Amino acid sequence: MSGNEIEISGLGKVFGQGASAFRALSDINLTIGTGEFFTLLGPSGCGKTTLLRTIAGFEAPSSGSLRINGEEVAAKGPNARPVNTVFQNYALFPHMSVAQNIGFGLKMLGKPKSEIDATVAEMLRLVRMEAMKDRKPSEISGGQQQRVALARALAPRPRVLLLDEPLSALDLKLRKEMQSELKRLQSETGITFVFVTHDQEEALTMSDRIAVMSAGRILQLGTPHEIYHAPADRFVADFIGDTNFLTVPVAASDGQAATVTLPGGTQAAARLPEGMIPVTGQEVTAVVRPEQATLMPAGQGEMQATVGTSTFFGTDTHIHLTLSDGQGFILRRQNATDMASPEPGQTVGIGLGAGTLRILKD
Ligand SMILES: Nc1ncnc2c1ncn2[C@@H]1O[C@H](COP(=O)(O)OP(=O)(O)OP(=O)(O)O)[C@@H](O)[C@H]1O
Ligand SMILES: [Mg+2]
Structure with missing residues (x-):
């Protein structure tokens, strides 16, 4: 170029x-x-x-x-x-x-x-x-x-x-x-x-x-x-790919990074967009891509959820979950031949790796 x-x-x-x-x-x-x-x-x-x-x-x-x-x-x-x-x-x-x-x-x-x-x-x-x-x-x-x-x-x-x-x-x-x-x-x-x-x-x-x-x-x-x-x-x-939008309160913010309180009470670091300085207690929208969250046994991970339906797409499965405060969440899991889908109604944990949570500008 x-x-x-x-x-x-x-x-x-x-x-x-x-x-x-x-x-x-x-x-x-x-x-x-x-x-x-x-x-x-x-x-x-x-x-x-x-x-x-x-x-x-x-x-x-x-x-x-x-x-x-x-x-x-x-x-x-x-x-x-x-x-x-x-x-x-x-x-x-x-x-x-x-x-x-x-x-x-x-x-x-x-x-x-x-x-x-x-x-x-x-x-x-x-x-x-x-x-x-x-x-x-x-x-x-x-x-x-x-x-x-x-x-x-x-x-x-x-x-x-x-x-x-x-x-x-x-x-x-x-x-x-x-x-x-x-x-x-x-x-x-x-x-x-x-x-x-x-x-x-x-x-x-x-x-x-x-x-x-x-x-x-x-x-x-x-x-x-x-x-x-x-x-x-x-x-x-919303337009590019699938996204989970979570409405969460800010627990702390120093202008560079923020900590938010996830449904269930766990606190997690979230990246801030340029120029946004939220105040403690402010409700913000945090996004997580479905493939960036991992399914874990109940009690583990950053959030707990109840399993709804699972949709099999061949290479991966989309698992529809309901978080402990009622918000919906979609998790995409890559498939291996011996993997069973979780049972509807089962309680599972959701793991969020470092850097996956991102706060959106209003
Ligand atoms: N000659 C025209 N006179 C009046 N309005 C127009 C004219 N050409 C386009 N528009 C309007 O301008 C807007 C943008 O149209 P445009 O054709 O650029 O959209 P697009 O993004 O290419 O959509 P698509 O994906 O459907 O092709 C539309 O609301 C359309 O109705
Ligand atoms: Mg066009």
Whole structure:
């Protein structure tokens, strides 16, 4: 990675005017490095496509600045930007064959036929569509169309590739394959990828960094590790992975760390978010990931609980528990062949290793 490919500051987008005005993006600030795999992640309607279309030049921002490769482009059209897009509704040219679709951008750039043919062949191989190169879009499946759209956008080797949920029409196996193909391709070409998904697992496995969005804002910007292990707030903690939220009183706090009183009375250290200084007695929300808690015999561990239902997922089992004060808690235990699930109604202990409890900002 070297230098900044995309710099966005104070960017906002309002659709419509007057009473029907709708603010789709608010105060977006982010820098994407050259060669970075950057993901916009968030629920439906949070503004991912709007932000991507603004970077591409299909929407003009209502405020703020947008620089690509050091150049202010907010007033420039899509064709004047070193960017290519794979849209959420990847409309292929219906009258052209698969191969012609893929070669279209190169033809527009006036590339020689030999170069176009070689690139198209490489792209067909990449997306595993060699056998269907002469078919029309109406003669291939939705997932195959999505792969052709991807190949068409990659063929001219843009500096930046914007991808709006490009794998959503693929089945799970092909999706996994295309995820690693995309990663390989991205690291081989050095093209900066801005990838949109609402699938948190896809974001965690593929990205160098993720921006978690909600209601037109970026709530957290960080590596997959940071987003998962140090969520900035309740929304991020809830959206990324499964989380237990515990309402607990603060027993002591020195501004760096806090001790909380867990259900049942045991005191435990909990990490504090930056800038939060709770007072003794204040109720806070502490989070624990289900895989960070361990099942123990009754009487051991930091908390006691009654077993509810257990759900078997193959590699692991999710055990639903009720803590001594009535709060729910889910524990995820990795399975071994000889492991029996605990009996409903049984009392068990919950062990929390050092550093697993984290207090959330209100
Ligand atoms: N042209 C438009 N005019 C008015 N509102 C719009 C327009 N385009 C998008 N919006 C609104 O802006 C918000 C963000 O839309 P956007 O398409 O960016 O969401 P998204 O995060 O991509 O969602 P999804 O995951 O469903 O694709 C939505 O509430 C949407 O209704
Ligand atoms: Mg969208």
